[in-house]
Amino acid sequence: MTAMQRTTENAARETPLSESSTEPWRVGILFSRAGITSVTESEHFFGTVLAIEEINARGGVLGRPLVPVALDPKGDLAEYRRMAHQMLSREDVNVIFGCSTSSSRKAVLPEIERKNGLLWYCSLYEGFEYSPNIIYTGAVPNQNSLQLAAYLLKNCGKRIYLIGSDYIYPRESNRIMRDIVEQHGGEIVDEIYLPFNVSSAEIELAVREINKAQPEALFSTVIGSPSREFYRVLHDLRIDQKPLPVASLTLGETELKLIGPQFCKGHIVSATYFSSLPSEENQRFVASYRQRFGKDATVSAWGQAAYGQVCLFAKALERAASMDTQKLVEAVLEERYDAPEGAISVEPENHHLWLQPKIGVACEDGNFDVVWQAKEAVKPDPYLTTYEFSEFWLE
Structure with a gap:
């Protein structure tokens, strides 16, 4: 059994989270490591695990470790929905890092909203959606x-x-x-x-x-x-x-x-x-990723996006000192994180990232x-209110 698997196995045996100062922060991980999208979702999983392990190695958040509850829906939309329900209803999890395709996101959204959880969704997608219970950290059109x-x-x-x-x-x-x-x-x-x-x-x-x-x-x-x-x-x-x-x-x-x-x-x-990308932060990330998952491991946007959103979440959690959805959302709107891809922050109007x-x-x-x-980060416009090329035309 690998260290990553032991982390996941142990997570399921942890006692339920309370808001006391001694209990760990429980978070859900819901990515498919089998099925048609297993390659990209496995990278989502690896990036999430790496960020959690690095945060815990630094002492966790407010002195409390992040403990993952990781489930694998194997590409089955019904399993995404069932496992999201399980995490929110029986695993004492309020925050879930998960889903890759739009179909899987839409499958879990009713459960997330019904239980007032918070889904962190790191895949690029087609836009035209907003939920107060999702932080969308992937690119939109x-x-x-x-x-x-x-x-x-x-x-x-x-x-x-x-x-x-x-x-x-x-x-x-x-x-x-x-x-x-x-x-x-x-x-x-x-x-x-x-x-x-x-x-x-x-x-x-x-x-x-x-x-x-x-x-x-x-x-x-x-x-x-x-x-x-x-x-x-x-x-x-x-x-x-x-x-x-x-x-x-x-x-x-x-x-x-x-x-x-x-x-x-x-x-x-x-x-x-x-x-x-030649930035110092990206070179550090690539080295850390390969040290954790093997010197020949490839590093891509799928793992990086998952890594960055966990780091941004940790900053928001430190500010909020609570897993309460509203408090976390209010906190993350005040945060900025220098990710391997560049500085990221959440746009208050629509909960998507400037990228x-x-x-x-x-x-x-x-x-x-x-x-x-681009010369600078672009404000997310998930409803694509303009097709104007002027600010994007490639010289």
């Missing part, structure tokens, strides 16, 4: 899609093809991308969706349809294991053709490694974090070359 569309139209061409997995996030992200591209003189050539259990033959058929359409760029919101096969098939079926740049909001360093960097060279990602968008191009060594980044 005005912090990634706008910048990606600008980059594609300026550097790749105006004929763009959309492909995604068949669920909420890809369909909404593609709707937004279509609106942005068409409003700025581009053309969406076609739009197709793949089921979660898509076969190799179906992926090959989709790639052949894309090749026939001859787009100048491809925006992919295919997620999980199908996305890895998609990149390889696309490479193989275009081996004698001009490379087709694939743009994504979700491709990270770990998936580059699993796919094979040679299959992804030149593809484009819009994100708020890449492990190649600094970046554009990375995949390299054959498995890293990303950061070719552009």
Whole structure:
């Protein structure tokens, strides 16, 4: 059994949390380490664990350790809902770090709101949501899609093809991308969706349809294991053709490694974090992550976002001195944290983070070359009230 597993096993045996000065702070962790999103959600899990262990090594929060209650829903939406209920009703947990897909977030939201818990959600997502019981710490479309569309139209061409997995996030992200591209003189050539259990033959058929359409760029919101096969098939079926740049909001360093960097060279990602960032805080984080999970461990936005939100939570908890949802929310609105990706803070209007968008191009060594980044953090606009390019246009 690993040290991480022992931490999780021991957490379940701790006595219930009280607001006394001697009891530990109990927190929930709800990420899938099996299923279609196991790679990215495992990184969420690792980033969360690393932050908790570092905080506890420094003496915890107000002298009290964070004790995790970790459950694995294995990608099953009914299990997300059931386990969220279990944590909030029987495990004396009020704060949950969890969920990756929009489907899983929406599955647990009724439980979170009914029990007045607080969900910390670190995945980028399609926006158009607000709950007083969620702190949204991932990017929304005005912090990634706008910048990606600008980059594609300026550097790749105006004929763009959309492909995604068949669920909420890809369909909404593609709707937004279509609106942005068409409003700025581009053309969406076609739009197709793949089921979660898509076969190799179906992926090959989709790639052949894309090749026939001859787009100048491809925006992919295919997620999980199908996305890895998609990149390889696309490479193989275009081996004698001009490379087709694939743009994504979700491709990270770990998936580059699993796919094979040679299959992804030149593809484009819009994100708020890449492990190649030169800042002192990021170099410290990368070193700490690899010391904890192995010298060959890849570090990506998925683990970093989870790590950063726990650190931000700890600052809010120290200020609030309470796990009460309202007190924690009031406290976090006053906080700022210098995360590996840059300074982050919560926008009071909508509980989303101010984040600094970046554009990375995949390299054959498995890293990303950061070719552009915003001059400062961008205010989150989850309802995308403007498609204005002026402040984002890439020079």
